[in-house]
Structure formats: C-alpha cells, structure tokens
Amino acid sequence: MPPPGGSTHRGRGGTVDTMSHSSTLPRPADAPTRPAVSAHGLTKTYGRGDTEVHALRGVDVEFAAGQFTAIMGPSGSGKSTLMHCLAGLDVPTSGTIALGDTVITGLDDGQLTRLRRDRVGFVFQAFNLVPTLTAEQNILLPLELAGTSPDRAWMEEIVDTLGLTERLKHRPSELSGGQQQRVAVARALLTRPDVVFGDEPTGNLDTATGTEVLALLRRSVRQMGQTVIMVTHDPVAASSADRVVLLADGRLAGELLEPTPDAVAAALAQLQ
Template identity: 70%
Template sequence: MGLSKVYGAGDTRVVALDEVSVSFARGEFTAIMGPSGSGKSTLMHCAAGLDSASGGSVHIGDTELTGLADKALTRLRRDKIGFIFQSFNLLPTLTALENITLPMDIAGRKPDKAWLDTVVDTVGLRDRLGHKPTELSGGQQQRVACARALASRPEIIFADEPTGNLDSRAGAEVLAFLRRSVREMGQTVVMVTHDPVAASYADRVLFLADGRVVDEMREPTSDAVLERMKQFDAAGRRS
C-alpha cells in the first residue's frame, strides 16, 4: 500500500512509482498495462520482492516483505511466489520435468504428485517431460516455465511479458493455460504486458501512467483495451 519507488536524486531524480495502492485478489487474473516508463514493470518487481520499494509496504498473504532479511526474502520468493519470464529461464541441461520441479528440489521438498500430475496434464506436456529445452518449441518451453511456477502451489504468480518471445498461436496457448490455472486451480496471476490481446485473457486490467494507477477495466476485450491505450500519448500521460 502507498508504494513508492524513486531512482536517483536532484536533477536525475525519477519517480517510477508514486504512492500506488493496489491489491490482487486470490483466484483472479490481473493484467498491468501502460506506456513505456509508466512503472508497470517496477510495480511487479516491487510486489514480487525482486526490487525494494522506497516507501510504502508490500504484503504476500499475511507476510510483509518490507524489512525482510535477504535470506527470509529469498525463502518467501521460493515458497510463496511463482515467476514466469519472457526469456523462459529454463536450465538447458535439465529435462522438462526436472525444470518443473527444480524450485522444490532446491528447497528440499518433494512435490505433491497428484498436484504435479494435474499441472502437467493442464499444460499438455505429458509426452515431452523427458525432453530438454533445446528439444522443445518456444511455446512448449514457456509452458514448462508456467508449470514450474505452478508446481509448488504458490500464493501468487507474477508473469513478465510471458508471450513476448512467442508467435501468436503459442502465445494464445500459454495465455489460455494461465486463465485455466485461475479458473480451475484457483491460482492468482499478475501479468505485465503491452499486448491488448494478452490483456483480454485477464479478469481485469490495471492501467498505469507516470507511476500511478489511473484506470481499471473489468472483463476486458482486446478492442476495449486497445482503445484505452490510445488515450495515452507518447510521453506516458493520459491525453
């Protein structure tokens, strides 16, 4: 709440987040959009504990991230947060299944087999689990990354442009999977995207400009999102 992020000082001072207060409901898919420099990626990074805020507080469930020691913050990110990045971030020497279970392996925890089976079947990669990333298409690699984020049953998943490196068909498959994970598994997903089509898969869209949330759209369509984005000028302000 009241989240602020400031870079630099004096003439070089940049306010990336300007007292942003927002919540992400359990079992909801939220897309964050805005012009370049609007603060959308900064908001996600601070909310996910990947970057520290200059002011305000961040809560994941009942845990406040502000002031956590590095080791405790690392443990919280590992146990309560799932991440999906544009670049997949898979280890090339591991199979798809080994990549999916890697965070739990590092934590010394055994995966819940029934849940893991559900996740694997939901992403549709049952017959590709023994393959390494170089033997998978881009869409399949990103679905492995999605399954990895879900496998430990995190409280929330943050996705940073998850379809940015995919063609439209593979991107649609990944977005459909994320939506299914919310609808059928009760997962909470927060996605940063610049794509109105991707945003249309979400339950709501938050629009940022100049480091502030300036609008919200429920049950978005790609046309409605595109029309709203046209209201922003090149400087990142509402016209």
C-alpha cells in the first residue's frame, strides 16, 4: 500500500515507494547485517543567507555489501552531493557517514586521503587516465603512489575479466572510449576496495559501449563480490543495478528493487 502522498512502482521483483516527506530507506530484507556504507542525519548546505542552498536535508540511507545500487533523481536533487559525501570527496554540514565500521565524518584531510586510496574505488565519466602512461601503468598508478606492490594474480584476473590483456601496453589515445573506461574500472578494482563509486560512468559512451561497461560493473558485483554505488540520470543504466535509490529536493524519495527502465522512468516522472 503506498504511503500518504506517494505511490508505489513495481520493478522486476520489488516495489518503490516515492514519498514526499520520508527521509529514511531501510536495507533490503536479504542484505547483510552490516552495510558497506551508511549515512544518518546527513545534511549539506552551500552558501549563506540569500544564496544558501540545502543540497541534502537529513538523509538516512544504507547500502548493502555486495550489491549494485544506482542513485537517481531530478536535476538538483542532491544525488551527486550524496555520492561525494559518501565517498569522502565532500564534507557534510552535519550527520554521520560510515564506511563499514569506520565513521569517516570527522576524519582530517590526510586520513580521508588514505581512506579513499585504500578502501574506495572511483569510476568517473571522464575516465581520468594519465595520457602519457600505458593502460597497465594507469591501472597500477594508485598502488605506485601508495608505495605498495600489486597482487599480480588478482590483477591478471581483473584484466582477463575486463578483456584488457592485449591492451595493457597501449596508451589512452590508442584505446576506444569503452576500453579506456575498462582501464578505469580495473584501476578501481585493483585495491579490492570496500566500495566502488561510479559518477555517471557511462555518460561519455555510446549506447553499446555503455551497456558493456555496465555489464562489467555487474560482473564485478556478481563474480568478485564488489559493492558498487553509481550516480546516473539514465533509466536504462539504472536498470542494471539491483536497487535504485531516489532523491528529490535533498531528501530520499523512495527506492526501486530489481528495476526496469520503464519502472525507473515512471518513478522519476512522478518526482519531477
């Protein structure tokens, strides 16, 4: 039964409640006890006085380990701000964020840098590859900067899974957009991070290549036990996830389990 002021949408095997006043989403019933990432009472305010903008307004949300979650909402809903705060790229105005059992709110810049390096992976829309380095060097770069040695067996497994074995000596300019994003995915997975965050990871790709990259992210969840949290504006991309978390005006507005493109589009239309 839909909540007051909201409605319920049905995906492949779940429902979404789009709520105008709720700010809390429970974990799916089959999720592990300890979430990979959680936020409680999260607010983020930019500016002051007449220019004050409330990007997040008391968000409580948890993300299960070993699950692929998409964050969606209308323009200005706070989805990118939420992801940046969860990933330690931005500091919330109030509230707490935990990566596993580690509360990251209150950490200083050096501690956040080490946490992002050691426990978080990133896949961005713009790939963020170093043009003078080969694909292999780009994949290894975070470990090089940390002064640690790679697990070569794990790297070979990732490279083989992502179909990059024959491309390791190529520089980014010699790779297609899809191949460059595969390199970025491999780099994100190499440190066995607690969570991989994707910020519009298919935004610069054509439909076929974007579908391929999403399949790779799903494979990292299914075969490698990875946790992936992705911000996207595309209902088709979001349908690759196990769960869609919806935001509107800085508040949580519902969720969709086992989403389909049509169900996601309908939920977003209701939030507009």
